[in-house]
Amino acid sequence: MGFKERIHDFKILSRNEKEELVDKLRAQFGIKKLGGLIMGRGTERLFLYQGDLSPKEIMELEHARVNIERCGVYFAKLERDEIRLSIEGVHVLKDQIKKNIFELDEEQARRWMEGSELNIQSGMRGFVVMKHKDYFLGCGKASAEKIGNFIPKNRRLKIKG
């Protein structure tokens, strides 16, 4: 987690920018709507804030030097022209995710949550939502032979010694 930056390093996405983002989410996962404010940190990391403060109120607070470190949760990352949802991003949107879902069996789910990439020919390409039963387990990147893993270290299952 990068905490060197504060809210002034964030950019609250405009309505048009958010619409573009939703278009991408629709194309990738079938997601149709996204409530709340989206804030970009740097050029890639996106945060979702669903509290009831407006962008104006948030910026006023920042000008009042309350030292805002973060608004909402890390929700997604822009990678080139694709969106990689975080575990929380997947959770928030799980009811709307209709495509690019890869179902894991129990053994695969365990290895996935341990942080391993899966050597599977999924027949899919790009970012896919990983699911086991009713557990949504974040996003992976599918290529011809494998699915790359992005589970952050602090969310991984510990490998039994």
Added chain:
Amino acid sequence: MTNSVRRERKVPELKELYLERIGELLSGKDLEDYLKILKVVPVKSFRCNTLKISPDDLKKKLEDKGWEIEQPWEKYPEVMIVKTILGPGELGRSLEHLLGYYYIQELASILPIIALKPRPGESFLDLCAAPGSKTTQAACFMNGEGNIFANELSMGRIRILASNLERCGVNNAILTKREGGALCDRLAKNEVYFDKILVDAPCSGEGTLRSSFKTYSMWNINTVKALAALQKNLFKKAFGCLKVGGEMVYSTCTHAPEENEAIVSWALSEFGDAIEIEKVDLPIKAREGVKEWQGEKFDSRVKDVARVYPHDNNTEGFFVSKFRRCK
């Protein structure tokens, strides 16, 4: 309250002065029971994160793993105890924990938010928020609706707070890093007021002896005395950020009256008819506040606070007081 098998272990020796002081608060069998419970391994409790899963569904998932789950408080089914003896760290290593379906939280630490009861759509300030147990609990009470300010001064603790808010999917929180009093000054100056405020103040931690052996060695009377100034300042500044009609809980995880009733008594005098103390309604046995301590008489209204001793409910120790801003 819990029928878990009571397992005893060897504990460090209490400092003489601490023993003297606790002996002034408790006596006879009461004191014996207190000293006895310190040796008993604490129960493993946690709170279902209702932002992500219902208590029934979580209970079923955990029972499917072979864990025996108890819900000790009928009115709060989200509060659970695992009665099965788990390996070290096992409760924190489950898939359900990693996905944020529950938050490991000591039973007594669940009480301040139960007393405060933040509601959906309200604005809530958690002034000393790390590691985030009570912030995430408040987010559940609020069903993710409204706005939360979670403040913490220490950068190291902010990281833990952010990580826990993230794991629990708290999307309506703004994290700030400021000394609590200074934050409140800035908020009030900008006319940002709250429906509910929690001041879970830094304290000497006497109530945490069962889960933190380092408290035995760290406890120091100078710390007890020194913290009072900080606690008063946090109380005063936070109260200034409360809406008229808003409610505030002041809590600590210590038994020391200097950090508890003395602060409450001071606040009742400081804010006069602008403040009203409210009786705290908790799902476990709690005792009234002490009316006098080492020669100092407190405002008689301190009886309305809740003192939670470890041996009364097989929990940690806690202190909870609640106030309303009248004008």
